[in-house]
Amino acid sequence: MKALIIDDENKARRLLEQLLIEQCTEIETILQATDLESGIKIIKSDKPDIVYLDIEMPKYSGLQILELLEGYVVDFQIIFTTAYNQYAVDAFKLSAIDYLLKPIDRKELQIATNKAMMVLNEQNINTQLQDLKKAFNQLALNKIALEIPKGVIFISHDDIVLFEADGMYTKTYLANGDTQLICKPLKHFVAQLQSLPIFYKPHRSYLINLKHIRELSKKDGHHLVMTNNKTIPISKDKRDEFMLVLREVFNT
Numbered sequence: 226m227k228a229l230i231i232d233d234e235n236k237a238r239r240l241l242e243q244l245l246i247e248q249c250t251e252i253e254t255i256l257q258a259t260d261l262e263s264g265i266k267i268i269k270s271d272k273p274d275i276v277y278l279d280i281e282m283p284k285y286s287g288l289q290i291l292e293l294l295e296g297y298v299v300d301f302q303i304i305f306t307t308a309y310n311q312y313a314v315d316a317f318k319l320s321a322i323d324y325l326l327k328p329i330d331r332k333e334l335q336i337a338t339n340k341a342m343m344v345l346n347e348q349n350i351n352t353q354l355q356d357l358k359k360a361f362n363q364l365a366l367n368k369i370a371l372e373i374p375k376g377v378i379f380i381s382h383d384d385i386v387l388f389e390a391d392g393m394y395t396k397t398y399l400a401n402g403d404t405q406l407i408c409k410p411l412k413h414f415v416a417q418l419q420s421l422p423i424f425y426k427p428h429r430s431y432l433i434n435l436k437h438i439r440e441l442s443k444k445d446g447h448h449l450v451m452t453n454n455k456t457i458p459i460s461k462d463k464r465d466e467f468m469l470v471l472r473e474v475f476n477t
Contacts, residue, residue: 226342227254227271231264231287232279232306241277241306241329248335251342261285265293273301275341277325280307300348302341369417371397371407378405382421386453388414388432398453400437427459427467441471 228245232238238257245252256271258264260282268276280287287305308327322344323337368379380399389396390411397405415432418424426432427449440450447459447467459467 226252226275226345227256227273228252228275228277229256229258229264229267229271229273230277231258231261231282232277233259233282234279235259237279237306237327241334244329244331244334245277245338248331249338252338261287261290261293265290268294268301269297274345275302275304275338277304277306280305281309302344304337304341369414371405372409373405373407382418382423382434383436385434386437386451387434387455387457390430398451398455400452402453425467425470427457427463429460431457433457435470 228249230238230241232241238259242255242257245255252275254273256267256273258267261278262285264276264278267273276290278287278290285293287307290303291299302322304323304325305321306325306327306329310326322341325333325337368381369385371378371380380397384400386398386400388411389398391406393408393410395407395409395411395414397407399405411430411432415426418432423435424432425435433449433451437452438449439452439454442448442450447464449457449459451457
């Protein structure tokens with residue numbers, strides 16, 4: 226954890242540094258700046274996690290930090306320090322994590338710092354979750370997650386021959402000859418894959434991958450023979466629609 230103290234008073238900086246060393250052992254690096262402008266440079270170059278910011282300083286007040294950081298992503302926590310409590314409302318309007326009055330109390334410093342670290346940890350977790358979600362979203366573009374008793378397997382859409390309803394379960398037939406029994410009803414997969422044109426439901430009990438059709442037979446009623454030799458009936462109310470699908474997909 227890295228901290229930055231911005232204060233124009235040398236004595237105040239040294240005192241706060243000593244308190245942080247004694248009370249906040251999670252902070253490994255403590256940087257210092259004598260004014261807001263030099264503090265901004267350190268923020269951009271060293272990226273501290275927590276900034277302890279004095280309000281009353283020459284030229285620029287600590288309350289002007291966001292003005293000087295316009296266009297910069299503020300990913301650190303601000304704890305204001307000041308000898309004057311009339312700034313409290315203004316400080317919190319800038320989304321400061323806390324506000325400490327000088328002389329700084331050891332316990333209050335520890336509480337404020339712990340609060341800042343907690344928020345930072347939550348932000349890190351949220352960032353990690355978002356990155357993980359993006360990765361899985363990318364995976365979902367080409368694969369489907371199938372929950373099996375031993376865990377979850379990720380199967381390419383092209384490797385699925387068909388889904389078959391089995392009560393509240395679904396049998397999933399794969400191109401390699403495997404069959405997986407999934408603890409979800411067929412309608413779950415129909416809803417999940419409805420945006421993918423390669424999957425089609427010719428019958429209330431089946432969802433097929435059009436890429437794995439081997440034959441269309443009109444003998445003894447319309448039915449399909451898949452690449453795994455499984456025969457799939459086409460419902461009477463689906464026959465005209467399916468023939469239209471054939472024309473559009475296969476240009477028959």
